[in-house]
Amino acid sequence: MTGAATGRTSGVSRRSLRMAVAGGSILTVLLLCAIAAPWVAPYDPAERVTTPFAKPSGAHWLGADDVGHDLLSQLIYGARVSLLIGVVAALAATVVGALVGVLAGYCRGSVDAILMRIVDVILTLPVLPLTIVIGVFMGPGLTTQILVISSVLWAGLARELRSQVLSLRERDYIHSLNSMGAPTWYVLRRHISRAVFPLIVPQFILAVKTAILLEASLAFLGLGDVTNASWGSMLALAQGRNAFLTDAWLWWILPPGLAIALTVLGFALIGNALEERSRPVLLRRKKIKRGDEGRAQSTADEPAGRADAPLVIENLTISYGEGRLGVRDVSLTLGVDEVVALVGESGSGKSTVAASTIGLLAPAAEIVGGAVRVCGQDVTRLPLRDLQALRGSRIALVPQEAMSALNPVRRIGDQLVESVLVHTSCTRDEARERSVDMLEKVGIDASRIDAYPHQLSGGMRQRVVIAMALVNEPAVLIADEPTSGLDVLMEEEILELLLTLRHSLGLSLLIVSHNLPIVERIADRIAVMKDGEIVEIGSVRAITTNPQHPYTRRLIDAVARLEPAAELQAAR
The missing domain is CATH 3.40.50.300 (P-loop containing nucleotide triphosphate hydrolases)
Known part of the structure; x- marks a missing residue:
């Protein structure tokens, strides 16, 4: 049995590793091309080097556009713009989303209410129309693309991190830090941020993937920087200059389209692999076939x-x-x-x-x-x-930390009555009567039913927890x-x-x-x-x-x- 289980989980580990290696290999090649573009590209992408609509040849592997620019050079230089916008926009969105999510989850109250209403508004608006509206208002350019993309990506991350921080905030070690007088920013910086960081990394990687797709969409709609060729602007120019009316679409549209698809695939593979490792509950497992080994x-x-x-x-x-x-x-x-x-x-x-x-x-x-x-x-x-x-x-449970299982701001009688009413249709008076009877069975005088947990000793609180577990028999x-x-x-x-x-x-x-x-x-x-x-x-x-x-x-x-x-x- 143990061998089967280990084999199953190690198989999942190998799958994650293969995804990460495949995605990393794709992105490494693209990144090297972007960094080495001045040395790898055969021509200046803005220079006319051949006749318009020249077909692929030994001198021009992907042919030329309608002006005579070398398309292979534009494709290589386009990696720089697309990756730059994708990474910077995703980084900005991740930083903003992480700050909003952590602050909303930890501070709660009015801070949480205000920040989450803003998040709700962003999430309810359709992404592409919103980016178009903001892009038209701000005008085309690289800065516009980065601001537009980051402004629509941060909200989803903020909401997810908030739910994690709300859970972390109630952990015993966080309460212990607060009880020792630790400042809020110290707790956020040294403990909360480190706990959520494994969730932020895969979300950043997946945000880069989405940002690259949005960049291509904005450039295709004419909201990109026409002075800097990107894969999206290549597609926009090809569509606007009638590439589909000739055979030019084969070497003008397919290569940048495939480059975008490969980049998205690379980031998606790495993001999914990191998410599986940082969140084991997401791992998909089949039930284990059990043998006779290791039986008690x-x-x-x-x-x-x-x-x-x-x-x-x-x-x-x-x-x-x-x-x-x-x-x-x-x-x-x-x-x-x-x-x-x-x-x-x-x-x-x-x-x-x-x-x-x-x-x-x-x-x-x-x-x-x-x-x-x-x-x-x-x-x-x-x-x-x-x-x-x-x-x-x-079935009922007396938890391991039974003495801290009682709500400190509610009377023990109210908590017992609540336990009864959850499972029965009796009146509140009947529930209180049953609660008094159960308190007496566990050795607590009925007069203590209106006491708060802090007014009881440790042993008495333990008895109250037992009474709550047994009150519904x-x-x-x-x-x-x-x-x-x-x-x-x-x-x-x-x-x-x-x-x-x-x-x-x-x-x-x-x-x-x-x-x-x-x-x-x-x-x-x-x-x-x-x-x-x-x-x-x-x-x-x-x-x-x-x-x-x-x-x-x-x-x-x-x-x-x-x-x-x-x-x-x-x-x-």
Whole structure:
């Protein structure tokens, strides 16, 4: 399985590399011709060197125009103008678009509203008519072409970057910088700009491609600089001087047309290759054919009634991009009223598996194989509407950063009531009554329902998050490191609370943790993960007293115990 997945993703990598090499080769040849035009071109493009409409010959490979100018020389010099306008206009559009997108996304408020309304206006106007209107108003010339093209290209980039910055702005490390008093411009320069730069580069390359096409269109319409030959102006002159009435179109129109097409193709190949590498979620992958290699060792049978199990994970494989599999062929069944602990070192893939069960994978992650069934429904194939209906009602999550999962400016009661109203049609009073009841079940006095999160201790906030997860009585609860950030005594209380709720509510509970001694006390079975795979799964007694996999043995041996594991299990 691993070999197949690696082969698939490395195949995608080779495809991107081939595209980049092909595009780079095309552009290198064109760029060298543009730079070396005074030495490569056989004649001065503005000089009459032969008879009008001269046919191709050994002295004039592409013949001549209606005045007697050598068309090959014009084609070589035209590369200079077309590439110059394309690169400069795209660079200006990229700089403006990046500044607008970053400022709008980070500053938000009135700055965002004003900038995005301007972007909306630009995007709603048709590109070619807009460029024609601006070009006619400003008059023909190279400066006009650059200003016109850049003025219509920046808006799309600004909108895309804004959405990325809005997401980045809410990251914990950005909040940490702000809490330490970092100035806005420092955060933008040192952190936000570096995070979005991999997205800007491919957008610039693709903007050059579009700019070259627009330059050819403007020149063809007579808005170019007639004193500097470009590929677009060659086409405009050929069309205006009746090249189609003679055989001259074969050597006057086809060569510049092919040059434009090759240049656009070169930039498109490089841009697409860079975009695939900078945004792995765009990679197109087929599902992986899974073999029997690397399957987890099992020291205990799966729970009876697999078809009725509330959570079934089958051969789950998740990729984070080219050759980076975060989860490999994971299979796990959570039975009715069962507690399964998923343990392993940091980075082993535990949280990725937990996120996949509720359809909340990170943007860069993609399920490339397998299925995740919650109460018979495959989460990996559900439409968004059905998935949202499933979350919080049939399956719920206690996130890894549970204590920061509450909205700090809303009362906990309002947040609990909101959780109820999303999935039920009851009145607000009924939802509040249910919320009070759930708070009491998790050990919080009903009088605290109108408290704000900052008025509660860390352990109480953890209990509120658990109450929010369970208020709609889900069949499955995923607890991802539910005791992280708590002291030892509070860890014990939270786990005992989960165990109590499991029995009183009939929960099936999947606990993700790296703390083996803690989960031993409440789990029915333990699944051990390493490097994205479940290497061993079995009952708590089997795992702790007779581990089969070397990694499991090291994990057990690393735990300091006051009593042997066998005595611990006998006491349970």
